[in-house]
Amino acid sequence: MRFHQSRANGTLGNPEEAGRGRPGPGPAEALFGVALATLAATALIAALSGVAALAADAAPGGAEADGAAAAAQAAEAEAQAKRIVLLRAGATPRKVYYAGLKPVTFRFAFKGKRKRDVQVQVVHRAQDGTRTVIKRWNRDDLEPKTVHKVQWRPRTADGKPVKVGTYFFRVRERGGQFADGSKAEGNRNFKAFHHIFPVRGPHTYGDGVGAGRGHRGQDVFAKCGTKIVAARGGTVKYRAYQGSAAGHYVVIKGRRSGMDYAYMHLHKRARVKPGQKVKTGELIGRVGATGNASGCHLHFELWSKPGWYSGGSHMPSVTNKLRRWDRWG
Numbered sequence: 001m002r003f004h005q006s007r008a009n010g011t012l013g014n015p016e017e018a019g020r021g022r023p024g025p026g027p028a029e030a031l032f033g034v035a036l037a038t039l040a041a042t043a044l045i046a047a048l049s050g051v052a053a054l055a056a057d058a059a060p061g062g063a064e065a066d067g068a069a070a071a072a073q074a075a076e077a078e079a080q081a082k083r084i085v086l087l088r089a090g091a092t093p094r095k096v097y098y099a100g101l102k103p104v105t106f107r108f109a110f111k112g113k114r115k116r117d118v119q120v121q122v123v124h125r126a127q128d129g130t131r132t133v134i135k136r137w138n139r140d141d142l143e144p145k146t147v148h149k150v151q152w153r154p155r156t157a158d159g160k161p162v163k164v165g166t167y168f169f170r171v172r173e174r175g176g177q178f179a180d181g182s183k184a185e186g187n188r189n190f191k192a193f194h195h196i197f198p199v200r201g202p203h204t205y206g207d208g209v210g211a212g213r214g215h216r217g218q219d220v221f222a223k224c225g226t227k228i229v230a231a232r233g234g235t236v237k238y239r240a241y242q243g244s245a246a247g248h249y250v251v252i253k254g255r256r257s258g259m260d261y262a263y264m265h266l267h268k269r270a271r272v273k274p275g276q277k278v279k280t281g282e283l284i285g286r287v288g289a290t291g292n293a294s295g296c297h298l299h300f301e302l303w304s305k306p307g308w309y310s311g312g313s314h315m316p317s318v319t320n321k322l323r324r325w326d327r328w329g
């Protein structure tokens with residue numbers, strides 16, 4: 001309990017110091033002051049902050065400066081002492097993906113001269129403003145003016161993707177209020193997604209599901225050589241070449257998505273082999289025109305469980321899904 005240690009060595013909100021310079025309270029009053037200060041500081045810091053300011057204004061060191069004012073001042077001092085002022089508070093990268101290559105890293109540093117027991121939280125901010133704490137980290141005795149970091153992969157406690165949307169990190173000294181990060185270096189906000197658009201360059205949409213005879217996916221045209229990344233991490237199921245149709249292709253079973261992801265007409269053999277685990281956003285190949293392809297494009301299919309030509313069926317929603325991932329950037 002840092003609070004009590006601090007009080008014991010007199011660095012914070014000592015009621016005797018708060019009363020210094022005024023006609024000295026008697027022993028009974030001083031004791032009362034300590035009791036009130038303890039109560040206020042442990043339970044009512046935030047509520048009393050305003051009261052303390054008022055009390056200080058109303059009683060500028062005259063006969064009115066009694067134990068209650070001293071206690072309020074002590075509580076104010078306590079709240080001030082616990083309020084972290086951030087020098088730096090930044091999340092990178094600003095977009096993170098489920099089963100992705102990188103976690104989001106939050107780096108922060110705070111002002112002052114003393115070590116603090118700190119809590120960091122990652123919070124989801126819904127479009128209606130609702131905030132939900134997703135995860136907490138408690139770190140003891142953190143040094144001031146030093147960069148500290150926490151890392152987070154955007155998944156729930158049971159390993160599923162978190163909601164798509166905006167998240168941020170916030171920091172407080174344990175028992176204190178959350179620090180204002182708005183003037184600190186960096187940006188605390190980031191976005192979390194469960195897929196990434198697989199074609200990483202300028203592109204246009206071609207035929208969708210059902211166009212022509214037996215078209216089971218969505219075509220995305222891009223310059224030959226444009227990078228293709230795994231829309232969702234998972235495990236590679238197949239890698240093969242089919243000269244009459246798919247050309248060089250690869251099929252990946254998505255991690256906890258219940259879908260298979262097929263990428264066709266790659267410019268050459270995929271970079272990943274069967275059994276290999278891949279991350280969301282990992283490079284798996286490049287746009288080509290191998291097999292039966294008119295122009296450089298990715299032919300992309302999504303298949304429901306149990307998967308691609310193994311009992312599942314191709315999903316007409318592939319186009320809408322791709323467009324949604326595309327909007328995420």
Ligand SMILES: [Zn+2]
Binds near residue numbers: 215217299
């Ligand atoms: Zn196609």
